[in-house]
Amino acid sequence: MPSLRRSAAGAAVLLAALLPASPPPATGAATTAAERDAASGRDRRPWLDGSRPVAERVELLLGAMTTDEKLNMVRGHGLALVPRGRVKGIPRLGIPELRMHDGPHGVSDVKGVTAFPAPITLAAAWDTALARRFGAALGAEARGKGVNVHLAPAVDILRVPQSGRVWESFGEDPHLTSALAAQEVRGIRSRNVIPTVKHYVGNNQETDRMLVDAVIDERTLREIYYPPFEAAVVAGAGAVMCAYNRVNGAYACENRKTLTDDLKESMGFDGWVMSDWLATRSGQRAARAGLDQAMPDDPLFSANLRVGLATGSFPEARLDDMARRVLTPMIADGVFETEYGSPGRNVRTAAHTALAREIAVSGTTLLKNRDGLLPLSKGTGGIAVIGTAAHDDVQITSAGSGRVLPPYVVTPYEGIKERAGGEVTYTPGDGEGEAGLRAAADAAREADVAVVVAGLVTQEGEDRTSLRLPGNTDRLIETVVAANPDTVVVLTSPAQVLMPWTGKVRAVVSSFLGGQELGNALAAVLFGDADPGGRLPMTIARRASDYPASTRRQFPGVGLRQVYSERLRVGYRHFDAAGVTPLFPFGHGLSYTTFSYRGLSVSGTTVRATVRNTGSRAGVAVPQLYLRFPGGAGEPPRQLRGFTKVRLAAGQSATVTFRLPERAFQIWRGGRWATVPGRYTVYVGASSRDLPLRGAIRR
Template sequence: MPGLRRSATAAAGLLAALLLACPLPATGAAAAGPAAADRGADPGRDRRPWLDENRSVAERVELLLDAMTTDEKLNMVRGHGLALVPRGRVKGVPRLGIPELRLHDGPHGVSDVKGVTAFPAPITLAATWDPALARRFGAALGAEARGKGINVHLAPAVDILRVPQSGRVWESFGEDPYLTGELAAQEVRGIRSRNVIPTVKHYVGNNQETDRMLVNAVIDERTLREIYYPPFEAAVEAGAGAVMCAYNRVNGAFACENRKTLTDDLKRSMGFDGWVMSDWLATRSGQRAARAGLDQAMPDDPLFSANLRVGLATGSFPEARLDDMARRVLTPMIADGLFTTRYGTPGRNVRTAAHTALAREIAVSGTTLLKNRGGLLPLREDTGSIAVIGTAAHDDVRITSAGSGRVLPPYVVTPYEGIRGRAGGEVTYTPGDGGGAAGLREAADAAREADVAVVVAGLVTQEGEDRKSLRLPGNMDRLIETVAAANPDTVVVLTSPAQVLMPWTGRTKAVVSSFLGGQELGNALAAVLFGDADPGGRLPMTIAGRASDYPAGTRRQFPGVGLRQVYSERLRVGYRHFDAAGIEPLFPFGHGLSYTTFSYRGLSVSGTTVRATVRNTGKRPGVAVPQLYLQFPRGAAEPPRQLRGFAKVRLAPGESATVTFRLPARAFQIWRGGRWTTVPGGYTVRVGASSRDLPLRGTIRR
């Protein structure tokens, strides 16, 4: 059982270091501290050998299964009731010491409850390109979930950003499977370090909200294996204890009763040894779903277990499968320490100063400088007056989106407040985009009277609904154009979870994307605008100049005809499409500017190890994100380039660093003929600052 067995020991070894990075809430240190500190002598341990930590996880699970009744097993494969906190419950078995499972969202914090930290959304974390930060983020999520009494956290989401208008792109990590997998794996490890089970979702083909309950995602096998499965594989390898199956159909069968995707691919091919739970109310059958690979129906489905009970009595459902279902639930429960860990209570305030600092750090590291003509940014200390314009700057700040993953912030530092608190001169605020022609005139007047204008424009998306347009809502585009015409020194700040059209980029000097920056958005933005921090973000998505530049399969067919969404672009998702079609993006995948400059040199290739040297050639300290892309031999029929490695380095002026990329065998493989295979030939290695800025070139022969 590769996922949980291999990672259980490693997670325990990392616990001490992570506790220092993400301390538990001061209000509940005793109740929510490390599991080792919570364990005491148990007089019943000798009579319950499955609690003996000197035994292997597998042995303990089998001992426990032997002691369980059929009714107790059936209770473990369905939810029992729905409450605010947790979102789902699965009954424990007190006589055997099996704790109740308490499940809750979401991807950037404990959702819809008070007393938690509103971290930046995962799409902002994706823009950091920083796996170490993702691990700390996961540890903080796990700590706050545990402090609220939750032992199964419904995160991370790893749905690939296939269509820019999808309503839930903010919950995941962008358009590339490798970047998504690397970040998700570290988040999983972080969550597990706090004795909380991570749940990776939504498996699979959940790439739109329109008709999500019925739409049939038609995806060929190679595309599934190379684009949509890899993030789930990475999460499984990192030890995700649960996988949530989606609402939609995949190649005809519903995702939660799809034998091919659940049993053949996830459990057998990927080696997943945890349990598959349904998305909430996504279970459509009893025995059929269980036989296909569903292990648990959520959030409350007595008909599911009743149907299995009838099958057991009549012999139509095998008892061995029920044992397998219960075994899969028990395995991560034991591996991640749920039997011996104390958890908090729903009413506890689990916020900490360390988590607040982490929220700000992620927001800074994910802030992406897209354009900076004439070096307008960073703003100088002697910058005079600043006009902050747009309701998204203060009255209608966008830090989260709507749906099951929404987080209630304890406060929000708005962009206006952050800039005003940091600036040395006068700072004014004008809504601008809410008052029609009069509002535009007020915005123009404010911009004209200021030395610098900062326009903040944004939008939110939501679960259950896709965007109808890629344009900014309302009159935001016109607001930006009006302000830029009134003041040539205009900075545009975007608070948006995904791509928007930017017809005004030629008329503005600077463009910054904060994505969805969480409760510390304003402070993080001010730190970047004034140069207290280098903009650390790089795009986890491709931004097109026109809507028609996105792949035909996502543009013309979206959201599908007759509840059928054909993934006709196949492997050409995101930048792969732009490269293959020879389309120049407005801003390419991996793009992001610094306040300094970098040179890339000294590429060397030894076997499958690639090294390159990055040097800060400017006068300021800065952040570089060297990226490695691989071009396959022609016979592989792959898109022109694919991300296969990246690093994040911070360099002082004149400082250099040698970055090492070690490429595993899988990096060179394609899915062909029902297996992973390496096409013989020369593989071109390209290294640089983005998918379209790759000055270094080498060759690896396979």
């Protein structure tokens, strides 16, 4: 699907939105635009004229560039820390320097920025409008720090829960990931910053990531792993970052099939492909395959191209295409006209702090609430907050290139203590051996309610070797619940963990990685100031062996070949197809009120249903639509095809509408998207396993 941004009409509309309105014609000496341009010499650089179409400006500029200037645009220059990467500007032509920086939930490893919740927390919010606002805030802070190319969003599908970077993306489902990524891209672009979607493609583990061959069949690529990239392309992502790993034999940054045939030709991407940092392995071969820019600094890359141009082994037309692809989003996204800040600037704002808290609240997911232990009432007496993750070792981000330095962190203990009316104590408990467990039991026994916070951090370059909580955390939880049955377990984890104690505790809450406002957001949910807004963007299994057999056998690592033999059965698709009951299903999350679903109606490809708040307090519902394909399509039993988020007062109803595009009914067959004729079953409900409404669509 071609990028809507780069069309002539789309570009004109975009420029009108991005650039100041042209002043009305004026008379008098040196007052008209033409006279001012002539006086400044600007008329000799017509590509700087914002009233011209993007494509025309690009071609005019390209025609004025020397070979050396084109080669300048296709490699980084210097291993800068801030920004993380740069491409030198060309002053004589008015081309500004490109300044690139991570990361997925804030400008990484610099001071003076907001530490937003991790993208996996945003994914749990299931809220596209919130994703767009997050993208706009991310773009604004990047711009304020002098960054004009932000290396986000990451859209790698959560194939295996052990993967070290799952926190950077949006979970296991391509539809949910696509919807959120597209809005984040639009938000980033609204601040005249170029979004870079990553890591293309098959980057689903950290083990052997520089060498491993992700063996993925074409249909699985098209239906599971490509859709988020395609959605980002349609939303206007100016750059795509190719990954370290191999894909079906060829390295991702020199893979003609994935880069040129699929991304550029099939998906219509006309921005540039940059390498992940130090992922470039060749010069002409990579460029011929579709790599447009080697990062962060690779003089051998451009030198190799220069030799090829001189000897005739590398076509000049391809160099023109590489430079054109870099220049197009620079002009379309207003980089030439926009003023950017500096690395030392403090870009935090009160609005961004409030947004960080809102995302954390919206992504907080109530997994279990037996006998209505939550929300805690005003009359709740003593509260024992237990676990180092509650205060001494709080997890709000993970390690690697995407790490954000928070200006402060409101810990769970601090948030609860500030909000509670009664006495609140803190006991580390874990990491202190038998004495720590005894202290935790004593604290829990003396309190009315115990809140155990269990944390886990993952990192780039390393996968987890176990799905269990670290150290003696499981034993700590068992000890506390034995001392006080009114125990709430709060998980601050980037992905799934095993929960052998779930049947014994009354309430389980997942905050994922909640950013600098974690404690305030958690307290707001625990005390009922806000309804828990989160729904799971992943399936949580009862046992490690319940996850797909292919990933259990092969991950992490068997040599350097990772066969995606589960094919389309990723996440809940596997659990449904195998008839395995999860501990908590994809899309699951409880409210402090109750909802009913009724009145399903189908008209063509439009589906409507009524959601009613049947409880006594306001709450958040996330209606979800799943499709079952006709027999013979070879698809998993059900697939998410629509969702929305509604906030309803007690007794209030809302009719939600899902309009399904033709792609919702298509599979990849015979080298193209094809609609499968027949009867589709439509399901609407609260999760992938709670679908009370059923209807049919014929195609």
